[in-house]
Amino acid sequence: MITVILRTAILYIFVTIAIRIMGKKQIGDMQPNELVVTLLLSEIAAIPLQDTSQPIINGIIAIFVLVVLEIIISVLALKSGWVRRLMNGQSVVIIKNGVIDQHAMKKVRMTVLDLIELLRIQNVFDVSTVAFAVLEVNGELSVLLKSQHQPATVKDINSPTNEPALLQLPVITDGKIVHDSLQALEITAKQVETILKNNNTRLNQVFLLTLDRKQNMTLIKMR
């Protein structure tokens, strides 16, 4: 029993290190070769866990060989378009000026129902409103609407706003000051205390306090 526990802990550490070395990516954002590596990693890690007669180092070495291959292929893909196309495939334009490219759909083996579903996910319910729809290599559909169907932006309505967007950061969470946020907002703990005083509250009563650079704030007290 203790053997299994220790082997699991060791493999957990090594798989975590392997995934950290490979880099951050969500499953949906993975390129085909990254998905293959992730699937193989879980399988390889499971073998020494299930069969305790297998030396654990065989699993660890196999994991790191996959990591090395993944890194080499991603670096080569970065340097060479040919390798990128070979390993990851290419984006395919599915809709052009509201017209579905049936030949492209056959090429990527996609049905019309699949396309309509992907469009709906992108909040597009009418194919004729689409200027371009591109099927990306990770299977997601990128959609550009025709200009007359695009939502209006601040620029379109000629609003005089030129102010940069302000990011609110959590300054207090669960009654504790988040010092990284104070640094980012260039304010001191004393200034935060003054804000709390002005709102008749104490530090240990605050569930969440967020602030931006213009001192716009959201205060939620603990219940």
Added chain:
Amino acid sequence: MKRLIPAVIITVIIIGAFLGSYLYINNVCDTAYEGVESCLKEYEEHGTAKADATWLKNYWSDKEKILSFFVNHAIIDEIELAVSNIELHSKFKNNYMFYEACDTVKILLHQIIEDTKPTTHSIF
């Protein structure tokens, strides 16, 4: 490019681990194989192989800890059992069982060496 540095380090570690384990396994198996041969020789010459069999048992018991990092544990255990049998059957002059135990150890040692070698057989 930053990710290439850990990749290179890992590659060096993997190659080092392979070469180190390959040399270690071959060295241990060769010595153990010679041990079995000398047991056989001593048994044929003097009718007992107690000294060599005890040496082989101690040698295997000493090396199996490190070998278990690289070799299937079931094979290591089988060799340990067969080596104990060599000593036991040599002591009681049980010819058939003695030779069988010696052959078992030799076959298993050969199997370990073959499994470690990167041959078409072991790869595919």
